[in-house]
Amino acid sequence: MKAAVFRGPRNLSIENYPLGKLEPRYIRVQIEACGICGTDFHIYTGESYSKPPVIPGHEFTGIVVDKGEGAYNFNIDDHVAVDPNIYCGECQYCREGKINFCSNLKALGVSLNGGFAEYSIVPISQAYLIPKEFSFLSAAFAEPLSCCVRGIDNASIKLGESVVIIGGGTIGLLMLQLVKLRGAGKTILIEPVEKKRNLALSLHADFVFDPNSPEMKRDISDLTSGGPDVVIECAGNSAAANLAVSLPKRGGRVVIFGLSEKKDTMNITLQDFFLKELSIKGSLLNPFTFSRAVELLVTGKVKPDRLQPEIMPLRDLKKILSEPRKSSVIKYQITPN
Ligand SMILES: [Zn+2]
Ligand SMILES: [Zn+2]
Known part of the structure; x- marks a missing residue:
């Protein structure tokens, strides 16, 4: 089969790769769509815990084409989304x-072969059925969405509360849709790229701000009577995290969701923390949230196609990962077959 193989830092080759033997309780999935995420850029540059050789790609869906012994819950031709x-x-x-803190965590597309290939071998515990008429491209958002569901659970948003989302990339725009579903009141998204701010407005953000606008903090405070109840940080850097903890009103909550670099830290005024009785939470992976994410997608409650993903063939993967990231593209998806 054709596969993209990570052979070492900045060394990714499209090559013929053995299909691999199907062990009991595994299925072989013909990959129909696989999203590219920030983690894949880190794998490409050698900054992740991926050890070569490995096939990256952890946001994938496809068709069951073969099954090992004991894979009773799946039939040939079933369509599945995969929790990596x-x-x-x-x-x-x-x-x-x-389980998200598992000491022996493994991930398809990170430490085990994943979805940037024509086929992938998947343990049945990781596969979730999707309806045959449902789009593979949309279903490939199940993994990032399942992580967002965890973040929303951690934010415990109550009906009518005001929410600020920092960052308008894939995660920010998925979070925005979830926050609306959760019954938030005023919903505000902060993002420097105009195209993404406009997308946020089309997804019914009540207000959007460029973080570089000098009046932003005052305007948000005015709009939310002293600050939002909840802030969800989805940009993954120090500036975004510092902004996140500075915004909420007294009694507010902050979820730090974005994956930042090791050197990044967060500054918080301790008296502010004390006087506001702030709650700050992280959010790691997708423990027991994958089936809810699939349900939100197949019922059309969350619409990932509104993020206008760019669909690319497998042969373009190296070019996408090696060139500087285009701020105008929200999401790339690879269709290996
Ligand atoms: Zn990802
Ligand atoms: Zn464990």
């Missing part, structure tokens, strides 16, 4: 139900 994060079920965290 594989928990061991045996470590202390897994036994406490905190």
Whole structure:
């Protein structure tokens, strides 16, 4: 089969790769769509924990074309979305139900072969059925959406509360749709790129701001009677996190969702933290949220096509990962077949 293989930092080759043997309780999936995410850029440059050789791509969907012994729940021709994060079920965290902290976590497309290939071998525990008439491209958003569902759960938004989202990329625009579903009151998105701000408005953000506008903080405070109830940070850098903790009103909550670099830190005035009784939470991976994400997609409650993904063939993957990221493109998706 044709596959994109990570052979070392900045060394990704499209090559013929063995199909691999199908063990019991595994299915072979013909990949119809696989999203490119920030993690794939980190894998390409060698900054992730991926060890070569490995086939990256962890946001994928496709058709079941073969199944090993014991894969009773799946039939040939079933359409599936794949949760790439594989928990061991045996470590202390897994036994406490905190599977996203699993000490032996493995992930398809990161530490195991993933979806930038014509086929992938997937443990049945990781596959979720999707309706045959549903778009593979939309279903390939199930993984990032399942992580956003975790973030929204952690934000505990109440009906009518005001919410600020920082960052209007894939995650920010998925979060925006979830925040609306959650019954938020005023919803505000902060994003420097105009095209993304306009997309946010088309997805019913009540207000959008360029973070470089000098009046932004005052305007947000005026719009929300002293600050939002909830801030969700989806940009993954120090400036965004510092802004996130500075915005909420007293009693407010902050979810730091974006994946920042190791050197990045957050500044917070301790008296502010004390007087506001702020709650600050992280959000890691997608523990037990994948089936809810699939349900939100197949019922049309969340519409990832509104993010206008760019669909590319497998042969263009290296070019996309090696060139500077285009701020105008929100999401790339690869269709290997
Ligand atoms: Zn991802
Ligand atoms: Zn574990």
